[in-house]
Amino acid sequence: SQQGEEDPQALSIQEGENATMNCSYKTSINNLQWYRQNSGRGLVHLILIRSNEREKHSGRLRVTLDTSKKSSSLLITASRAADTASYFCATDESAGGTSYGKLTFGQGTILTVHP
Amino acid sequence: ETGVTQSPTHLIKTRGQQVTLRCSSQSGHNTVSWYQQALGQGPQFIFQYYREEENGRGNFPPRFSGLQFPNYSSELNVNALELDDSALYLCASSLQSSPGELFFGEGSRLTVL
Numbered sequence: 662s663q664q665g666e667e668d669p670q671a672l673s674i675q676e677g678e679n680a681t682m683n684c685s686y687k688t689s690i691n692n693l694q695w696y697r698q699n700s701g702r703g704l705v706h707l708i709l710i711r712s713n714e715r716e717k718h719s720g721r722l723r724v725t726l727d728t729s730k731k732s733s734s735l736l737i738t739a740s741r742a743a744d745t746a747s748y749f750c751a752t753d754e755s756a757g758g759t760s761y762g763k764l765t766f767g768q769g770t771i772l773t774v775h776p
Numbered sequence: 777e778t779g780v781t782q783s784p785t786h787l788i789k790t791r792g793q794q795v796t797l798r799c800s801s802q803s804g805h806n807t808v809s810w811y812q813q814a815l816g817q818g819p820q821f822i823f824q825y826y827r828e829e830e831n832g833r834g835n836f837p838p839r840f841s842g843l844q845f846p847n848y849s850s851e852l853n854v855n856a857l858e859l860d861d862s863a864l865y866l867c868a869s870s871l872q873s874s875p876g877e878l879f880f881g882e883g884s885r886l887t888v889l
Contacts, residue, residue, distance in 0.1 A: 692876050701864060703778070703880040704819070749818050753876050763809065763832050764878065766818030 667750060667767040675775050680737040682770040684750030685730075691753045693726055694764065695735050698747045707735075707748075742776045778802060780869050782881035789857050790889050797852040797884045801869030807831070808850040809878065810842060811866040819866055825850055854886075862888045 668683045686693070692711045696704040710717045710726045710733070717724045723736040737744055751764035779802035789795050801808050807826045811819035821834035825844035839855040848869070854861055864885050868878035 694876060694878075696880075701815075701883075701885075703780075703866060703882040704868075704878075705778075706877045706879070709876050751818075763821050763824055763834075764819075764876075765821065766811075768816075768818045 667748075667770045669770060670768070671771045671773070673773045673775065674740055676740060676742055678740055678774075680740050680744070680772055680774070682735045682748055682750075682772070684733045684735070684767055686733075686750075686752045686765075686767075687731065688752075688754055690728070691755045693724075693733050694751045694753065695722075695724060695733075696749045696751060696766075698749065698769070700746075704749065737772075740772075740774045742774050745772060745774050747771050778869075778879040778881065780867060780879050780881035782865075782867050782884050784884055785882065786885045786887075788887045788889060791857055791859060793857050793888075794853065794855045795857060795886060797854075797865050797867075797886075799850045799852070799867030799869075799881060801848045801850070801867075802879050805869035805871055805879065806848055807870045808844055808848065809868045809870070810850070810852045811868065812836070813864040813866060813883070814860075815863070822852070857888045859888050862886060 666685050694709045695707040698704045708719045710724050721738045726733045747769045749769045751766045781800045783798045809824040810822040813819040823833040824831045828844045841853045843851045864883040866883045868880045
């Protein structure tokens, strides 16, 4: 089953603009992760935010987590054509603070950045 | 590049046949998870192997089975293939003691005719 629901399903922007993707989920989580996938290839881990964290940064990426609303957002600043890909949120529902790699993915947001 | 390798990259089978997909995990990783990704969908968890034993399973029938070997490499076997089994099969390795991040291979794209 897909726990994470992502919004929008597709996003088209110009190079240099910011891209914001949102993710909602249904159950309690240990952490939430964002992954990127180029053209149906393997997924690449971008960032992980734990349930007790509210915001995290990594380079041009900023992730927020609101556990009261069961939602997260991924912001990519100053986007580049090379950022064109599908982006997935994934929730880890493992209990006890230890993750076991069983993730529930959303359906993804297709981001297109035009040069 | 994650260091996780999968084979074959593409294959075509007919309904009713059996398929074996292989995965070599990243050096030092003791846990392997398998995911199925249908076209236009997010990956769905099939199962995970740790210390050569199944350590959790998603909503997949028993005709999906797996193995993990002492070197932590893994196989996914699917019997009695159905048309809906057509998908990208992704293997991911991780450390059982490390919180969460998965390292994915490039996947095996299976087409069932």
